[in-house]
Amino acid sequence: MSWIVRLQKSSLGSKYIMAITGAGLFVFLIGHIAGNLLLYFGQEAMNAYALSLHHLPYGLLWVARGGLLVFALAHVFIAYRLSFHNRAARPQRYQYEATLQASFASRTMPYTGTLVLLFILFHLAQFTFHLVAYNGPYTDSLGRDDVYTMVVNAFQNPVYSVLYIISMLVIGFHLSHGLSSMWQSLGLNHQKYNLLFRKLSPLAGWVLCLAAASIPLAVLVGVIK
Amino acid sequence: MELTLHVWRQKNGQDSGKMVTYKARDVAPESSFLEMLDQVNEDLIKQNDEPIAFDHDCREGICGSCSMMINGKAHGGRKGTTTCQLHMRSFKDGEQIYIEPWRAKAFPVVKDLVVDRGAFDRIISSGGFVSVNTGGVPDANAILISKQSADTAMDAAECIGCGACVAACKNASSMLFVAAKVSQFANLPQGQPERMQRVSNMVEQMDKEGFGNCTNYFECEAACPKQISVGFIANMNRDYLKASLLHQEPVGKA
Incomplete structure (x- = not known):
């Protein structure tokens, strides 16, 4: 087992973990946002979907939640450890700083990452634990959890809808670098597939985040009521 | 040309150092950056001042000695160019130029713009070689190598170990250097016997430094005067993953 400890501590091992957990979190995000796009199909579709998630067989919901938590914790822990090492590797900064080709997103990963973490904590506190900015409980005419009304009510307040839209853009930036970086970290760089690795992957991240941002925007302008 | 230089001056490793401003007068546009510094140093010596210390050797872009950040860019940021091959015609008359040493914990400043790049030597000693037995000269064409592999190995071997990749990286990472040194052998048949051990040892040493x-x-790729591709970093990432997961010691006896 000592080799696993050594591997996760090494610079490259840390990057493998960042890539794999990042990819896992992205897969979750696809499911999460696709599910929530059901808001466009009305109260019945959204609430039925939410209920079906809670009744997944074999306790799959908890398996998914557990896996998600492990992935998220590993991603955050290793990210901060890497950032700490990176700062230590350059104790004295340059007086004159310049870059030649690094993108804005790639230079700000620790910052966008921290903002995403804060957003996730707020998002959980609001919609999962109902601790902040929650005016519920909400129940629909069939006695189900009324996820639809909960989300629409929250987003009718421009403070929350704007906060969510901005957060989606921050996640977009984080993903635009992360989704291309993960391939390189795992050693996947190939002339024939670099279009996928460097262009299509960041594009997929942006499409997903803009789709998610469209939900609070749609509520704000009254497309979803 | 007349230029204003802001140069990092530091007496030794213990000194805290600071930026000092100098005027460079009568600089010929066709002189190289190092020749311009030589000229400034002559003036300093005439004024009984300590000349600016900087590393240099071949002055033809192949040794990797010259190393300085010029306006925040390693070797001045001109594509595929070392500091010694950078000419003053790339600058405007009256320009302000900031000159600093490579900044990395693993590259401690020795004096002014000179840093100790011994960390690179220790990484090479840890695995950047192939073991060759002594004996008769082997036949030149006994081992077949495709042109494509030979070219790729040569592209990696172009690395002159100047450290620009470390200097340009916001994390002071030496991945491009190590990747080039790993890949020059990984692409040749002669590098195969020690391939897994090599990448493990070199990455381990890199982390230790x-x-x-x-x-x-x-x-790093943009700053590299030899335009080494980050594709080699992917190469190293792949090899290290394989080595970490699959490489084992000799099986031995039951």
Whole structure:
């Protein structure tokens, strides 16, 4: 087992973990946002979907939640450890700083990452634990959890809808670098597939985040009521 | 040309150092950056001042000695160019130029613009070689190598170990250097016997030296005077993953 400890501590091992957990979190995000796009199909579709998630067989919901938590914790822990090492590797900064080709997103990963973490904590506190900015409980005419009304009510307040839209853009930036970086970290760089690795992957991240941002925007302008 | 230089001056490793401003007068546009510094140093010597210390050797872009950040860019940021091959015609008359040493924990400043790049030597000693037995000269064409492999190995072997990749990286990471040194052998049949052990040892030594990690933002590739591709970093990542997961010691006896 000592080799696993050594591997996760090494610079490259840390990057493998960042890539794999990042990819896992992205897969979750696809499911999460696709599910929530059901808001466009009305109260019945959204609430039925939410209920079906809670009744997944074999306790799959908890398996998914557990896996998600492990992935998220590993991603955050290793990210901060890497950032700490990176700062230590350059104790004295340059007086004159310049870059030649690094993108804005790639230079700000620790910052966008921290903002995403804060957003996730707020998002959980609001919609999962109902601790902040929650005016519920909400129940629909069939006695189900009324996820639809909960989300629409929250987003009718421009403070929350704007906060969510901005957060989606921050996640977009984080993903635009992360989704291309993960391939390189795992050693996947190939002339024939670099279009996928460097262009299509960041594009997929942006499409997903803009789709998610469209939900609070749609509520704000009254497309979803 | 007349230029204003802001140069990092530091007496030794213990000194805290600071930026000092100098005027460079009557600079010929066709002189190289190092020749311009030589000229400034002559003036300093005439004034009984300590000349600016900087590393240099071949002055034809192949030794990797000259190393300085010029306006925040390693070797001045001109594509595929070392400081010694950078000419003053790349600058405007009256320009302000900031000159600093490579900044990395693993590259301590020795004096002014000179840093100790011994960390690179220790990484090479840890595995950047092939073991060759002594004996008769082997036949030149006994081992077949495809042109494509030979070219790829040569592209990696172009690395002159100047350290621009470390200097340009916001994390002071030496991935591009190590990747080039790993890949020049990984692409040749002669490098295969020690391939897994080599990448493990070199990455381990790189981490020990206190270099940072790779964010894949590819400043190293843009700063590299030999235009080494980050594709080699992917190569190293792949080999290290394989070595970590699959490489084992000799099976031995039951």
